[in-house]
Amino acid sequence: MKVMRCPLNGERNISEFTCLGEVSEPPAPDGASDEAWAAHLWNSNNTAGVVREWWCHVPTSYWFIAERNTVTDEILRTYAAAELFAKGNNE
Amino acid sequence: MDPAGQTRRSFVYRRLAEAGAVFGAVADVALAVHYGDPDAELETARRLGLADLSVLPRVGFKGAGAAKWLAAQGVSLPEVNGAAAQPDGALAARLGPDEVLLLGGLDGAAGLVGRLDEAWAEASTVEPRGYPVPRRETHAWFVVTGAQAADMFAKLCAVDLRPQSFANHRIAQTSVARANAIVIRADLAGTLAYHLLVDSATADYYLPVLLDAMSEFTGGLVGHQALQALLQ
Numbered sequence: 001m002k003v004m005r006c007p008l009n010g011e012r013n014i015s016e017f018t019c020l021g022e023v024s025e026p027p028a029p030d031g032a033s034d035e036a037w038a039a040h041l042w043n044s045n046n047t048a049g050v051v052r053e054w055w056c057h058v059p060t061s062y063w064f065i066a067e068r069n070t071v072t073d074e075i076l077r078t079y080a081a082a083e084l085f086a087k088g089n090n091e
Numbered sequence: 092m093d094p095a096g097q098t099r100r101s102f103v104y105r106r107l108a109e110a111g112a113v114f115g116a117v118a119d120v121a122l123a124v125h126y127g128d129p130d131a132e133l134e135t136a137r138r139l140g141l142a143d144l145s146v147l148p149r150v151g152f153k154g155a156g157a158a159k160w161l162a163a164q165g166v167s168l169p170e171v172n173g174a175a176a177q178p179d180g181a182l183a184a185r186l187g188p189d190e191v192l193l194l195g196g197l198d199g200a201a202g203l204v205g206r207l208d209e210a211w212a213e214a215s216t217v218e219p220r221g222y223p224v225p226r227r228e229t230h231a232w233f234v235v236t237g238a239q240a241a242d243m244f245a246k247l248c249a250v251d252l253r254p255q256s257f258a259n260h261r262i263a264q265t266s267v268a269r270a271n272a273i274v275i276r277a278d279l280a281g282t283l284a285y286h287l288l289v290d291s292a293t294a295d296y297y298l299p300v301l302l303d304a305m306s307e308f309t310g311g312l313v314g315h316q317a318l319q320a321l322l323q
Binding site: 001008009010012013015016057058059060062 | 171172186187249250263264265266271272273
């Protein structure tokens with residue numbers, strides 16, 4: 001079975017994880033058009049190549065970031081969301 | 092003592108009663124103290140035994156500030172996915188940077204868990220301090236003991252729990268028998284032992300699954316008395 005490394009729990013079978021989709025920047029809350037919001041919520045980029053995704057280790061409900069190549073399905077790196085959203089950046 | 096007359100019952104007390112459990116009072120709860128032959132159960136516990144501790148005290152705290160608040164209460168905290176024994180026999184299991192599960196001692200006394208419950212109700216200088224998690228209600232608590240415990244887990248769990256690779260007081264939060272579980276290795280006076288905490292709604296699923304997995308090692312249910320005897 002494919003093995004993924006959870007930043008909190010270490011290496012686990014991929015069946016313990018679920019992918020929550022690409023990390024994307026939401027549009028500015030004031031002034032964004034309905035189309036921009038709809039695109040953010042419902043459309044995905046479907047990039048062929050390296051993407052940054054939200055993943056969750058289900059037994060611990062731990063959300064983290066993974067960088068994955070969608071062509072080869074190779075997981076390049078996993079890390080805590082705090083690394084991407086340093087305090088103050090996401091407020 | 093009939094557990095049906097108690098306000099706090101194990102999630103699987105009917106199954107335990109069917110297996111011949113004799114319930115007795117341990118602190119203020121009814122536990123399966125033995126299954127008819129305590130001496131044989133002690134031997135089983137050394138080889139491969141399963142006991143249900145679901146009625147015993149435990150509590151959790153999680154959320155930003157929880158670890159800080161617990162430290163201020165005098166709880167010694169290990170690092171993430173580790174457990175630390177407390178002076179009164181309780182075990183603090185750190186499930187995340189700000190998530191701690193506290194298992195009471197086998198004697199069933201309120202001890203540290205009771206003290207933290209009371210302390211939580213009072214105002215605190217540590218804010219934020221997270222929020223309490225009623226682990227006694229949300230999780231069933233089994234303990235798997237004996238030299239062959241790791242062999243049994245190897246059939247149900249992908250994480251290597253063998254004693255040589257999974258040290259005492261290590262924690263694995265993973266899938267066991269295809270459902271989510273917390274496994275904490277906490278040896279009982281030299282006898283290999285793993286606490287297994289599972290969602291209370293899956294307790295009735297886990298008990299027969301564990302017994303089935305244990306059958307090839309001639310393991311089986313053991314009462315609270317056998318666990319206490321292991322500690323002596």
